[in-house]
Amino acid sequence: MAYAPHDTAHANHDHDHHDGPAPGIKRWLFATNHKDIGTMYLVFSLIMFFIGGSMAMIIRAELFQPGMQLVDPGFFNEMTTMHALIMIFGAVMPAFVGLANWMVPMQVGAPDMALPRMNNFSFWILPFAFTLLLSTLFVPGGSPAGGWTMYPPLILQTGNAFPMLIFAVHMMGASSIMGAINVIVTIMNMRAPGMTLLKMPLFCWSWLITAYLLIAVMPVLAGAVTMLLTDHFFKTSFFNAAGGGDPLMFEHIFWFFGHPEVYIMILPAFGIISEILPTFSRKPLFGATSMIYAIASIAFLSFIVWAHHMFVDGMPEAAQVFFMMSTMLIAVPTGVKVFNWTATMWRGSLSFEPPMLFAIAFLFLFSIGGFSGVMLAIVPADFQYNQTYFVVAHFHYVLVPGAIFAIMAAVYYWLPKWTGHMYNMTLAKWHFWLSAIFVNVLFFPQHFLGLAGMPRRVPDYAVQFTEWNMVSSIGGFGFGLSQILFAILIIQCVRGGKNASAAVWDGATPTGLEWTLSSPPPYHSFTIAPEVK
């Protein structure tokens, strides 16, 4: 039973029976090792990325030309809703938690995460949560189709899927909170001697702040969806106007979670980019301390901008002006970050390995998402942009060539460290160039569509929107297919390849404790705490 690994290990190493992984499936089911759990998070995230991506392909196929050719409008709404839920909670967030699992102990000089059993639990909730969510595709009434924002009263019209959605969201939230607690406890208690907080790598810093955001807002989401649940089944009227409730209150509560959530999906990306650019610029990060303060400022501001998602829904002038100003303020620390990254490359010595390519693409394309973000903050203009494809273009620019490119950059940066093998550089460069080109073909025209007047979340459109939709769909198919290269590359790299050295990027200047470990690193990263000067 559960003692089997103990016995096996005991037979081989009588002095240390925690030295290696348990055999077979038990290694994964009862995993308490940060690397094994990190691997499971990353694999899970990749699977969800392909499932959510397939839904995006259905969306882009239906939108290829006007008229309804492929799916029913109700199913189309199910696809947009599920695509968002899966990509946000299933792909992007678990990918960052997976990266944190792998890298935080190795970067702070710890043997493992502080709370390994909770780590196991926080991962293993996810497959159940997403099995539950995905199974709604087969229940009467179909999947949730009211948008990932779950606005009442519409979401209350969901069929049998409704309680499944709420329970799945609760489970995802519990998983995220546990993951966040683990990161905070590990960073606060397990840093190597001499590693003061300000000496800590930027990736750990960005994750520390993200973890506090998660703990602050996931309970808010849980509260909001629980109120939906009781409105639906127990005849409460939190959000039911006819019962004295307030549908707009849901939007306020949701976005009080939702806006910090946006930064939960981008702050770790900032950390990753801050690790990669200095390495391949062969130059330390410019203004490292101000980068930390910038992340902290963005995190603080994320709590006071939520209503900019709902200008159109009606609020007093003073609130509109306040939320416009606070939203615009976010551009200041974000600008500082972009300027510091640029200054890091300035007078450096740049080489263009795959992680650097993705980091550079992040720099340009995330900035484009930032520009459209500033435009959206201008309230009167927001009345024209909001709820159109302009918004779709904006948040996909910050999430796809933003968050997802950063995740890919991280994988290309640390994969040789994880596996001990170098990957196929040619294939990686193909993956980069195809992704970088198609992502723009996919999302740039959506700015035009939104400005020209195409609403978002529609399964069909007026004929004047045909051209840009076709271009966007072609970009979508291209981008989707390009990701198959990514999966192939990872499988190849796990199976074998040229051995990677401890520093992996020998010609460049990788800094950080993880590069002092062998590739792949020992099962318990640092059994003796390194000394940091």
Add this chain to the structure above:
Amino acid sequence: MSVTRATGNDNNIPRLRGLPWARALVPAALAAAGNALANTSNGYNLPEGVTDLSRVIYGLHMEVFWICVGIAVVVFGAMIYSLVKFRHSQGAIPDTTMVHSTKVEIIWTIIPVLILVVMAVPAAEVILKMEDTTKSELSIRVTGYQWKWQYQYMDAGEGVNFFSTLSRESNFARQLHSGIDPTTVDNGNYLLEVDHPMVVPSGTKVRLLLTSQDVTHAWWVPDFGVKRSAVPGFVNELWFRVEPGKEGIYRGQCTSLCGRDHGFMPVVVDVRTPDEFKKWVDEQKAALKQPAAPGAEPPRSAQALPQSSN
């Protein structure tokens, strides 16, 4: 009837079934021909529109856009310069002493703040203007339903009350596997045509009071520069004044996800001169009093419409 109404002169759209790229060009050709006035957008930018608000918003939009372009030129320029100039392969030597500069960091914190102030102050003024619904000359109560709009007139139009639903032709064409080429439908206004448009006078401050009977909807006409949600239990207000001389048909859509047929509840506004508007109101009132009177328009909401399957 108003001469500006675009319906009726159809069949000048080439039928290009099976040629998607050629079909894609049809809207452009239509716009060039000045035919259906769906939207004054050029296909890739906001429309300047036909109200003072829409023009102000367009101005703000372009101002902010060009500021962003300016910043992008500087920042991307510096990035591209670095990518070209400081290459390891060209033997660039990194300046590892360049790690921090308080002066530079203060400068690039202050400058964005100033730029943001330049953008925010005029925007705040426009917010106050947009929210000022006082002194309106015509009020219309707009109620969203899954999936149609109800327009109830007040003031000069008191008593006029009708539903506005996707046109029959578009509704047939948008059924799954209908096989109908959307470019041939509703004179090029596929999904942007209704049975009974809202009619308003030009040169008049029109105030809309928006609410909903079921889920949240949103009423949007890009050319008016107004979009506002219709939320059950709330009454949201907006106003617009279409410039005299800009009479015509203006189109938009519901923009807030409202269920299965969210994509199929267009907004169509027929802007007429005040005299023609008055005539229209009188006709409507007469029709209300004598539904069977010869020559009067039948109440459109009574027409049977094909309902979507399942």
